[in-house]
Amino acid sequence: EPEVTQTPSHQVTQMGQEVILRCVPISNHLYFYWYRQILGQKVEFLVSFYNNEISEKSEIFDDQFSVERPDGSNFTLKIRSTKLEDSAMYFCASSDFGDNEQFFGPGTRLTVL
Amino acid sequence: DQQVKQNSPSLSVQEGRISILNCDYTNSMFDYFLWYKKYPAEGPTFLISISSIKDKNEDGRFTVFLNKSAKHLSLHIVPSQPGDSAVYFCAASVVSGGSNYKLTFGKGTLLTVNP
Numbered sequence: 110e111p112e113v114t115q116t117p118s119h120q121v122t123q124m125g126q127e128v129i130l131r132c133v134p135i136s137n138h139l140y141f142y143w144y145r146q147i148l149g150q151k152v153e154f155l156v157s158f159y160n161n162e163i164s165e166k167s168e169i170f171d172d173q174f175s176v177e178r179p180d181g182s183n184f185t186l187k188i189r190s191t192k193l194e195d196s197a198m199y200f201c202a203s204s205d206f207g208d209n210e211q212f213f214g215p216g217t218r219l220t221v222l
Numbered sequence: 223d224q225q226v227k228q229n230s231p232s233l234s235v236q237e238g239r240i241s242i243l244n245c246d247y248t249n250s251m252f253d254y255f256l257w258y259k260k261y262p263a264e265g266p267t268f269l270i271s272i273s274s275i276k277d278k279n280e281d282g283r284f285t286v287f288l289n290k291s292a293k294h295l296s297l298h299i300v301p302s303q304p305g306d307s308a309v310y311f312c313a314a315s316v317v318s319g320g321s322n323y324k325l326t327f328g329k330g331t332l333l334t335v336n337p
Contacts, residue, residue, distance in 0.1 A: 144325070152325075154326065165324060167324075202325075207323040208317035212268060213265035
């Protein structure tokens with residue numbers, strides 16, 4: 110069964126450093142998303158991506174964040190200068206059509222020290 | 223801004239009995255609702271969904287009911303099994319006329335099914 114994969118599973122970084130979280134969505138999917146879950150809180154939408162551009166971003170997704178689909182299979186989330194409050198689980202998701210269910214990857218746990 | 227609310231943080235049921243998980247929403251624009259199950263250290267796994275044009279959708283042991291007038295949905299699991307023990311998230315989105323389809327999640331309900 111096809112699945113969304115994410116690497117790394119755990120990333121530890123120093124405050125102010127850049128991190129890139131990687132995702133490989135399901136191959137025939139067209140809609141891509143990043144969500145995050147801070148410990149003890151709900152899963153929050155960050156950004157959606159379709160047709161090689163951002164379709165919507167939340168207020169969390171400020172200028173420090175960017176997304177890219179560099180090669181037709183990977184989907185990346187970059188945080189330019191990490192802050193302590195960026196520590197969270199980051200989930201990538203994809204769907205074949207926008208109004209169908211989204212399939213989630215296992216997540217990357219980001220720890221900012 | 224709690225547009226999707228799951229007011230019960232936890233629920234404990236006996237194996238073989240019915241589990242009923244509840245979810246309320248405030249945004250009347252939501253027209254597509256989903257339930258996800260999540261185990262620790264894993265991503266959410268899609269379980270079942272329902273469009274606002276329906277009031278019930280069934281898939282095996284899982285049934286989702288939607289009451290639009292009350293802005294309420296529920297997930298029924300019957301019979302419950304110990305392997306169902308997980309956190310269950312309710313999520314909602316706007317799909318009609320939309321171009322985004324982002325999911326808005328509730329806080330989740332931890333279901334424990336006791337053998």
